[in-house]
Amino acid sequence: MNKKWALITGASAGIGAEFATQLAAKGWSLVLVARRAEKLTELKETITNQHQVHCHDLVMDLSDVEANRNIFDYCQNNDIQVSMLINNAGYGVPGDFDAVEWKTHQDMLQVMLNSLVELCHLFFPSMKQAQQGYIINVASLAGLTPPTAAHTLYGALKSFVIKFSHSLHLEAKDFSVHVTALCPGFTYTEFHDVNGTRSMVNQMSKKLWMSASDVVSQGLLAVEKNQGVYINGWRNRMIAGMCKYLPEGMVRYLMKGSVAKFRKR
Numbered sequence: 001m002n003k004k005w006a007l008i009t010g011a012s013a014g015i016g017a018e019f020a021t022q023l024a025a026k027g028w029s030l031v032l033v034a035r036r037a038e039k040l041t042e043l044k045e046t047i048t049n050q051h052q053v054h055c056h057d058l059v060m061d062l063s064d065v066e067a068n069r070n071i072f073d074y075c076q077n078n079d080i081q082v083s084m085l086i087n088n089a090g091y092g093v094p095g096d097f098d099a100v101e102w103k104t105h106q107d108m109l110q111v112m113l114n115s116l117v118e119l120c121h122l123f124f125p126s127m128k129q130a131q132q133g134y135i136i137n138v139a140s141l142a143g144l145t146p147p148t149a150a151h152t153l154y155g156a157l158k159s160f161v162i163k164f165s166h167s168l169h170l171e172a173k174d175f176s177v178h179v180t181a182l183c184p185g186f187t188y189t190e191f192h193d194v195n196g197t198r199s200m201v202n203q204m205s206k207k208l209w210m211s212a213s214d215v216v217s218q219g220l221l222a223v224e225k226n227q228g229v230y231i232n233g234w235r236n237r238m239i240a241g242m243c244k245y246l247p248e249g250m251v252r253y254l255m256k257g258s259v260a261k262f263r264k265r
């Protein structure tokens with residue numbers, strides 16, 4: 001049996017589950033991390049029935065500050081040498097900043113910032129030593145577009161993920177470790193059901209949406225090629241290019257009433 005190990009956070013649904021499915025088909029053994037045990041067990045059974053790979057399901061809440069160390073210790077204790085880390089777990093929180101209770105903000109910062117950075121800090125050294133490894137940090141187009149009112153932390157966190165991953169990419173390339181910030185735009189997953197904006201985003205043009213399957217296959221190709229930042233889809237790349245090269249005031253004007261319309265206050 002193949003012994004290349006990938007660890008995926010947020011593997012119980014959407015983009016994370018798709019990473020698990022595509023990587024298993026390529027012969028990777030997996031450590032799947034998320035909170036919903038039944039979903040992870042179901043995915044693990046499907047994967048191990050279809051592919052000759054190992055699969056561990058690890059039920060963890062990444063908002064728990066001990067979770068990252070526990071994940072790392074679990075891998076050490078089970079002789080799992082992680083050579084691909086996919087930091088994917090994430091969600092959006094609707095509402096204005098002060099209307100959201102502090103615990104919710106705190107958990108979001110822990111899951112989407114501290115956990116992502118700490119897991120890189122825990123797993124990167126052994127990749128560097130092995131002179132081989134892959135890290136994909138799932139960011140978002142929202143990290144490259146102008147800020148909006150409501151969902152206040154989301155865009156800021158994703159901007160952080162992009163810049164952090166790009167720095168790590170520059171450090172890691174001297175050691176043959178590939179690091180990519182993956183920036184999907186609107187993707188069909190459970191994301192908008194979880195944050196309660198499904199009916200709002202359903203009004204958006206279908207052209208702006210991508211499948212998780214395309215997002216993931218492109219992401220795997222991008223990390224293989226060691227692209228520091230990869231934006232999924234030409235439409236999203238065009239939006240990101242517009243945000244980068246046009247004056248900010250003009251971008252805000254052009255985007256007024258588009259993205260903001262889909263933010264729940």
Ligand SMILES: NC(=O)c1ccc[n+]([C@@H]2O[C@H](COP(=O)([O-])OP(=O)(O)OC[C@H]3O[C@@H](n4cnc5c(N)ncnc54)[C@H](OP(=O)(O)O)[C@@H]3O)[C@@H](O)[C@H]2O)c1
Nearest residue numbers: 010012013014015035036062089090140186187189190191
């Ligand atoms: N869908 C989009 O339009 C879109 C666009 C750009 C970027 N993204 C990013 O893509 C990533 C994946 O999102 P998705 O679209 O696949 O959404 P999704 O279908 O809702 O999946 C989110 C995953 O994150 C996990 N998760 C959430 N909170 C967690 C916690 N506290 N501890 C551990 N796991 C947790 C969920 O598992 P449990 O609930 O079982 O814990 C689930 O597996 C996110 O980082 C998101 O920001 C999504």
